[in-house]
Amino acid sequence: MAVIRLLQLTDTHLVGDPLGEMRGVRTLETLRTVLRGAAADLEAADAVLLTGDIVHDDPDGYAWVRHELGSLAKPVLCIPGNHDDPQLLREALGEPPFRHLGHHDLGAWRIVMLDSTVPGEAAGELPATELARLEAALGPGSPSHALVVLHHQPIPVGSAGLDSVGLRNSTALQTIIAGLPTVRALIGGHVHQESEQRLGAVRVFTTPSTCMQFRPQVAGFEIDDRGPGCRVIELHPDGGLQTRVRWFD
Numbered sequence: 001m002a003v004i005r006l007l008q009l010t011d012t013h014l015v016g017d018p019l020g021e022m023r024g025v026r027t028l029e030t031l032r033t034v035l036r037g038a039a040a041d042l043e044a045a046d047a048v049l050l051t052g053d054i055v056h057d058d059p060d061g062y063a064w065v066r067h068e069l070g071s072l073a074k075p076v077l078c079i080p081g082n083h084d085d086p087q088l089l090r091e092a093l094g095e096p097p098f099r100h101l102g103h104h105d106l107g108a109w110r111i112v113m114l115d116s117t118v119p120g121e122a123a124g125e126l127p128a129t130e131l132a133r134l135e136a137a138l139g140p141g142s143p144s145h146a147l148v149v150l151h152h153q154p155i156p157v158g159s160a161g162l163d164s165v166g167l168r169n170s171t172a173l174q175t176i177i178a179g180l181p182t183v184r185a186l187i188g189g190h191v192h193q194e195s196e197q198r199l200g201a202v203r204v205f206t207t208p209s210t211c212m213q214f215r216p217q218v219a220g221f222e223i224d225d226r227g228p229g230c231r232v233i234e235l236h237p238d239g240g241l242q243t244r245v246r247w248f249d
């Protein structure tokens with residue numbers, strides 16, 4: 001079986017106004033910078049991951065996602081973040097190439113897309129229904145390897161401000177993951193910075209936003225001066241995972 005290639009775009013924070021900004025950054029412009037810079041990675045990708053905060057509290061931003069990614073001949077796998085409206089996201093990005101939540105098999109891998117949003121809150125939580133769906137998706141007979149995708153960081157990244165709005169029921173997730181031997185990695189966004197950690201043998205990644213970044217390892221919320229970014233992921237048939245962040249400073 002072949003290597004599976006993914007391109008992760010996260011925290012695009014689009015709004016209806018094409019000149020709209022998040023903390024001084026024009027989010028449509030920086031998304032386009034990433035798509036241009038990562039054009040070869042996008043071309044080579046078997047699927048795109050859009051890991052939440054796709055819009056910034058403005059459902060008109062979904063039209064720009066369709067404009068920029070809607071003609072791709074590959075799946076664009078979407079989950080909501082805390083700035084999305086899950087119902088409006090489902091309506092706006094419910095048709096191919098977009099796929100909303102669920103799970104998707106690519107080669108020897110199953111990619112499970114989870115909704116960790118809590119209405120009206122920045123912090124995340126996986127409800128019992130999502131935890132049960134994860135368990136069911138990775139039961140006996142499922143593919144050999146799994147990548148689990150959720151917006152909120154499942155373990156602290158070392159920034160107290162951002163970690164105060166992380167995944168609240170991480171322990172419940174970790175308990176379930178411990179019983180799912182095919183899980184190789186967890187990946188998401190939310191913290192607008194690159195990180196890699198481990199939970200036992202499971203690798204845990206966060207990825208820079210396609211707009212503005214938060215400075216790592218600080219107590220509060222500090223804007224980083226780094227440019228937009230994205231992540232390229234290779235999933236190997238033997239369960240190996242190679243990844244790198246691409247920056248467009």
Ligand SMILES: [Fe+2]
Nearest residue numbers: 011053081190
């Ligand atoms: Fe975000």
